[in-house]
Amino acid sequence: MTQKILVLPGDGIGPEITAQASRILAACQARGLDVDVEEALLGGSAYDAHGEPLPAETLEKAKAARAILLGAVGGPKWDRIEDLSKRPEKGLLGVRKHLGLFGNLRPAITYPQLASASSLKPELVAGLDIMIVRELTGGIYFGQPRGIEERDGERVGFNTYVYSESEIERIGRVAFEMAQKRDKRLCSVDKANVLEATILWREVMERLAPEYPDVELSHMYVDNAAMQLVRAPKQFDVVVTGNMFGDILSDAAAMLTGSIGMLPSASLNESGQGMYEPCHGSAPDIAGQGIANPLATILSVAMMLRYSLDEPALAERIEAAVGKVLDDGLRTADIAAEGTRTVSTAEMGDAVLEAFEAL
Numbered sequence: 151m152t153q154k155i156l157v158l159p160g161d162g163i164g165p166e167i168t169a170q171a172s173r174i175l176a177a178c179q180a181r182g183l184d185v186d187v188e189e190a191l192l193g194g195s196a197y198d199a200h201g202e203p204l205p206a207e208t209l210e211k212a213k214a215a216r217a218i219l220l221g222a223v224g225g226p227k228w229d230r231i232e233d234l235s236k237r238p239e240k241g242l243l244g245v246r247k248h249l250g251l252f253g254n255l256r257p258a259i260t261y262p263q264l265a266s267a268s269s270l271k272p273e274l275v276a277g278l279d280i281m282i283v284r285e286l287t288g289g290i291y292f293g294q295p296r297g298i299e300e301r302d303g304e305r306v307g308f309n310t311y312v313y314s315e316s317e318i319e320r321i322g323r324v325a326f327e328m329a330q331k332r333d334k335r336l337c338s339v340d341k342a343n344v345l346e347a348t349i350l351w352r353e354v355m356e357r358l359a360p361e362y363p364d365v366e367l368s369h370m371y372v373d374n375a376a377m378q379l380v381r382a383p384k385q386f387d388v389v390v391t392g393n394m395f396g397d398i399l400s401d402a403a404a405m406l407t408g409s410i411g412m413l414p415s416a417s418l419n420e421s422g423q424g425m426y427e428p429c430h431g432s433a434p435d436i437a438g439q440g441i442a443n444p445l446a447t448i449l450s451v452a453m454m455l456r457y458s459l460d461e462p463a464l465a466e467r468i469e470a471a472v473g474k475v476l477d478d479g480l481r482t483a484d485i486a487a488e489g490t491r492t493v494s495t496a497e498m499g500d501a502v503l504e505a506f507e508a509l
């Protein structure tokens with residue numbers, strides 16, 4: 151049966167990087183992948199066209215799609231929109247929430263060719279392979295009450311950090327199962343020395359552990375985890391954490407791989423429907439220059455093939471093509487190093503496509 155794929159280019163570098171990823175998707179179609187690809191507006195571009203960051207038409211198409219490929223949303227142009235519900239980022243959060251995409255997988259893998267591109271010493275990151283499992287539809291991002299209001303003559307901003315047992319349990323199971331498929335080590339990151347929501351988080355993780363006797367569960371406070379990630383990142387296999395901590399730790403982990411332009415992600419619901427996007431944003435500082443790294447988005451297509459479309463061979467082919475291009479010494483500016491050739495976004499797309507076809 152033909153499956154539907156929705157591409158949401160978004161804002162800033164979004165259209166530039168999704169254009170390259172879409173070419174790889176088309177190459178997969180040419181090799182028999184039976185999908186129907188559509189595009190829609192999300193974020194600032196949708197706000198400009200329809201006054202809404204998540205137009206009803208986009209949401210309908212998103213719900214009907216087996217998988218979504220997203221570039222990135224947001225940018226300074228929309229940062230001053232007073233009604234927060236109209237900001238581009240709300241469009242992205244809306245898709246995550248409406249589709250129930252609670253399981254966010256953010257693999258930080260350091261390609262051997264890029265060990266020297268990391269800001270850390272090469273020996274610290276060479277061979278790194280961490281999977282961050284981030285809860286994506288709960289926590290402080292969505293907790294109620296929230297707002298900015300007048301109290302005692304001054305404005306007060308407030309948010310609510312809330313997790314229910316069932317929310318913790320379902321992300322915990324994703325993480326334990328992921329660990330079972332990998333090195334069987336799971337580190338749950340919380341702030342259980344201060345925050346009740348994460349005291350419960352730790353309790354639920356402990357309660358699940360006996361069901362996964364082959365997995366070694368450990369706990370770490372988030373401040374220490376941030377430090378350990380840059381001190382000795384290879385100690386981690388799978389990391390599971392809540393929405394906000396996962397957001398922050400995954401950007402830190404990105405730098406271990408050489409550049410945030412290398413980190414793909416999958417956001418999955420219970421039925422395997424997923425949204426696939428690079429972990430980075432719309433990079434307004436380099437948008438329109440044709441120099442953004444498209445590899446995180448291309449690698450997100452590989453994750454889509456693996457997690458939503460059950461096409462692991464095509465996924466591996468894309469990953470191998472990326473490896474080949476890096477072996478050949480091609481680099482976008484963010485990962486450029488001595489002795490390599492700096493290429494544009496489109497040239498990087500050309501090279502991956504060529505390697506994909508040649509494999």
Ligand SMILES: NC(=O)c1ccc[n+]([C@@H]2O[C@H](COP(=O)([O-])OP(=O)(O)OC[C@H]3O[C@@H](n4cnc5c(N)ncnc54)[C@H](O)[C@@H]3O)[C@@H](O)[C@H]2O)c1
Nearest residue numbers: 222223224225411429430431432433434435436442443484
């Ligand atoms: N998933 C998303 O759509 C998403 C994620 C994060 C941030 N954002 C939004 O993006 C906008 C900019 O946010 P920010 O500046 O904090 O983060 P960012 O990730 O967009 O950029 C941070 C830095 O990394 C660089 N960078 C990011 N992606 C790159 C790539 N593919 N190639 C080369 N360099 C790259 C940028 O040039 C910038 O210097 C904001 O509006 C933010 O809300 C969106």
Ligand SMILES: CC(C)[C@H](C(=O)O)[C@@H](O)C(=O)O
Nearest residue numbers: 224239242243397429430431
């Ligand atoms: C743009 C923003 C809402 C988003 C998040 O915080 O989840 C982004 O930073 C990410 O990491 O996907």
Ligand SMILES: [Mg+2]
Nearest residue numbers: 397398401429
């Ligand atoms: Mg982020």
